[in-house]
Amino acid sequence: xxxxxETKTEGTLPGxxxxxxxxxxxxxxxxxxxxxxxxxxxxxxLIFNLVLAWTIIQLMQNVDPESAENYHYWSGGGSGFIxxxxxxxxxxxxxxxxxxxxxxxxxxxxxxxxxxxxxxxxSVFYATLLSVLIWIENxxxxxxxxxxxFSIWYLGLKTIPEVFFVLLMSLIFFSFIGSAAAVLFVxxxxxxxxxxxxxxxxxxxxVIVVPILTRTTDAVGAWFVTTGTIGISAxxxxxxxxxxxxxxxxxxxxxxxx
Amino acid sequence: MxxxxxxxxxxxxxxxxxxxxxxSFTIEKDAIHGLLGRNGAGKTxxxxxxxxxxxxxxxxxxxxxxxxxxxxxxxxxxxFIKESQRYPDEFKVRHVLESAPWFFANWSESFAxxxxxxxxxPREKKLKKxxxxxxxxxxxxxxxxxxxPITFFDEPYLGLDAVARQLFYDxxxxxxxENPRTVILSTHLIDEVSNLLERVIVIDHGRIVLDEQxxxxxxxxxxxxxxxxxxxxxxxxxxxxxxxxxxxxTTATVExxxxxxxKAAAAAGLEISPVSLQQLIIQKTSSSERxxxxxx
Amino acid sequence: MDESRPIxxxxxxxxxxxxxxxxxxxxxxxxSTNEYAAFYRINPATAGKGVNLLVDEGVxxxxxxxxxxxxxxxRSALLEKRRKKFLAExxxxxxxxxxxxxxxxxxxxxxxxxxxSK
Numbered sequence: 001x002x003x004x005x006e007t008k009t010e011g012t013l014p015g016x017x018x019x020x021x022x023x024x025x026x027x028x029x030x031x032x033x034x035x036x037x038x039x040x041x042x043x044x045x046l047i048f049n050l051v052l053a054w055t056i057i058q059l060m061q062n063v064d065p066e067s068a069e070n071y072h073y074w075s076g077g078g079s080g081f082i083x084x085x086x087x088x089x090x091x092x093x094x095x096x097x098x099x100x101x102x103x104x105x106x107x108x109x110x111x112x113x114x115x116x117x118x119x120x121x122x123s124v125f126y127a128t129l130l131s132v133l134i135w136i137e138n139x140x141x142x143x144x145x146x147x148x149x150f151s152i153w154y155l156g157l158k159t160i161p162e163v164f165f166v167l168l169m170s171l172i173f174f175s176f177i178g179s180a181a182a183v184l185f186v187x188x189x190x191x192x193x194x195x196x197x198x199x200x201x202x203x204x205x206x207v208i209v210v211p212i213l214t215r216t217t218d219a220v221g222a223w224f225v226t227t228g229t230i231g232i233s234a235x236x237x238x239x240x241x242x243x244x245x246x247x248x249x250x251x252x253x254x255x256x257x258x
Numbered sequence: 259m260x261x262x263x264x265x266x267x268x269x270x271x272x273x274x275x276x277x278x279x280x281x282s283f284t285i286e287k288d289a290i291h292g293l294l295g296r297n298g299a300g301k302t303x304x305x306x307x308x309x310x311x312x313x314x315x316x317x318x319x320x321x322x323x324x325x326x327x328x329x330x331x332x333x334x335x336x337x338f339i340k341e342s343q344r345y346p347d348e349f350k351v352r353h354v355l356e357s358a359p360w361f362f363a364n365w366s367e368s369f370a371x372x373x374x375x376x377x378x379x380p381r382e383k384k385l386k387k388x389x390x391x392x393x394x395x396x397x398x399x400x401x402x403x404x405x406x407p408i409t410f411f412d413e414p415y416l417g418l419d420a421v422a423r424q425l426f427y428d429x430x431x432x433x434x435x436e437n438p439r440t441v442i443l444s445t446h447l448i449d450e451v452s453n454l455l456e457r458v459i460v461i462d463h464g465r466i467v468l469d470e471q472x473x474x475x476x477x478x479x480x481x482x483x484x485x486x487x488x489x490x491x492x493x494x495x496x497x498x499x500x501x502x503x504x505x506x507x508t509t510a511t512v513e514x515x516x517x518x519x520x521k522a523a524a525a526a527g528l529e530i531s532p533v534s535l536q537q538l539i540i541q542k543t544s545s546s547e548r549x550x551x552x553x554x
Numbered sequence: 555m556d557e558s559r560p561i562x563x564x565x566x567x568x569x570x571x572x573x574x575x576x577x578x579x580x581x582x583x584x585x586s587t588n589e590y591a592a593f594y595r596i597n598p599a600t601a602g603k604g605v606n607l608l609v610d611e612g613v614x615x616x617x618x619x620x621x622x623x624x625x626x627x628x629r630s631a632l633l634e635k636r637r638k639k640f641l642a643e644x645x646x647x648x649x650x651x652x653x654x655x656x657x658x659x660x661x662x663x664x665x666x667x668x669x670x671s672k
Binding site for chain 1: 306309310311312313328329330333334335336337338339340343344345346347348349353357358360361362400406
């Protein structure tokens with residue numbers, strides 16, 4: 001490698017910022033996978049679950065009207081789906097848009113920051129959307145059927161702002177993990193993904209095995225309990241930032257392979 | 259001539275194979291350059307290196323006096339849409355036209371619109387549903403309408419018919435005349451473009467085998483044919499690029515600009531015919547291939 | 555365009571032909587370099603080189619900001635030049651080929667007379 005000519009970084013903020021915003025806009029052109037598909041699925045989830053809840057209630061009323069009155073339909077799928085789907089969005093849109101951004105002569109750095117900006121915006125959008133849905137769910141007493149479809153109160157949260165915070169942190173976490181996976185794929189193709197899952201596997205194993213080996217399972221469990229959902233969501237920022245920095249470093253030498 | 263790109267001892271290896279092999283050359287400001295060579299000669303790799311889409315194994319590249327890698331100031335002056343360019347799945351033709359001006363400061367919307375009409379492109383169609391020729395037209399339109407200070411066209415006309423290719427050449431010439439800029443056109447259809455070019459760079463097996471003004475190449479070689487004895491006599495004291503023999507007859511391409519050589523050939527009773535840029539390059543590259551095989 | 559010779563020389567010759575044939579009168583404006591480039595489908599720099607060749611020879615002259623014009627006396631100068639060229643490129647080879655074929659100068663003149671009265 002010829003390293004004697006060091007990369008000149010261009011500092012003028014408005015120009016650089018504009019380029020980053022433009023890259024984010026490039027991602028957001030993909031409206032169907034970024035908005036239409038997930039919102040459509042959310043709609044389906046809502047309708048399907050409501051029909052299911054209503055049907056169960058009808059059936060129960062025939063048998064035991066009193067318990068039907070107290071029946072509490074419960075599904076956590078609605079919010080979880082979007083959170084995991086953020087990972088898919090990040091993988092897909094980075095690997096698709098990178099070769100195109102290269103044709104538009106965008107630096108890798110601007111491309112990466114622009115992508116991250118797009119995912120932050122998406123995360124805020126979906127955290128808001130889900131919070132509003134959960135708020136409505138609360139207000140209507142479970143869509144008038146006592147059904148929980150989007151709510152995540154089971155995580156021990158008390159207010160809508162808490163819900164918003166946990167959702168936002170999770171969405172950002174998954175989109176950054178997705179970005180790191182996508183960047184590995186862009187740079188190393190299939191082997192990159194193999195490596196990605198290997199690293200994730202090792203990390204997961206470490207989290208499980210180390211407490212067992214060191215006989216600190218109880219302490220770790222206690223830590224999770226005392227830290228709580230809010231605290232754990234905040235702690236997610238650490239792996240998020242690590243994934244973000246790793247992604248940036250990996251992309252720096254990626255090429256749009258023909 | 260001012261140079262906008264300077265390449266020194268540039269090498270790019272994939273494993274042991276050198277796609278670009280110790281190449282050194284410059285690109286002149288506001289001239290149309292032909293980057294010519296066979297398929298697989300290293301044209302695309304070279305352009306990917308110049309646009310910092312790929313990284314050199316050795317050597318250096320300066321674009322506007324700086325290393326282009328991660329250099330937004332330099333890269334924003336370049337436009338390079340590859341022949342095999344990939345677009346995001348959901349992009350329609352319209353999206354390309356709408357997003358291009360975000361990245362190319364000199365983008366001309368009216369020029370782009372004219373070209374869309376002339377190439378008869380459906381704006382609302384997704385790029386992945388376009389025919390090969392239509393996809394090439396998208397690349398051609400972005401390349402032309404971006405009016406980037408340095409524009410790279412890599413075999414820009416795959417799937418385009420002769421009429422559409424002529425349209426591309428005509429629009430390129432006309433717009434270049436109005437808005438002079440540096441153009442690097444890579445192609446193996448040399449005859450079609452030879453008159454458009456000011457500079458010619460020929461690459462073969464990753465090496466630069468010819469780098470000259472197009473006008474000085476024209477007429478630098480001619481071909482003689484006649485009885486083998488007469489041709490051999492004539493050719494023995496001159497530089498022969500290529501020769502072939504059939505029965506007692508020989509045809510030889512002789513590198514020479516001198517009118518005296520032509521007169522001597524005529525006096526020797528040989529048939530003289532001109533050599534086109536394409537023929538010259540084919541013969542240059544096939545002779546370097548022989549050298550290559552010898553040294554390998 | 556003829557492949558064997560530089561294009562700018564051929565462009566210059568085409569302009570000369572137009573002047574000799576009277577299509578471009580003296581003091582008339584000559585098409586721009588870009589128009590020649592578009593018409594012949596050649597690089598504008600090449601067309602410019604051809605035009606400049608004629609400027610150097612005094613056949614064309616430049617009016618700043620307006621364009622190129624045919625110089626006064628260009629046609630007669632070109633005729634003079636072409637006649638010299640005619641001698642070198644046609645008459646002399648004709649005579650040497652005639653000598654090889656044992657055709658005398660008188661016979662040649664006779665043949666030319668016959669051909670031109672056809």
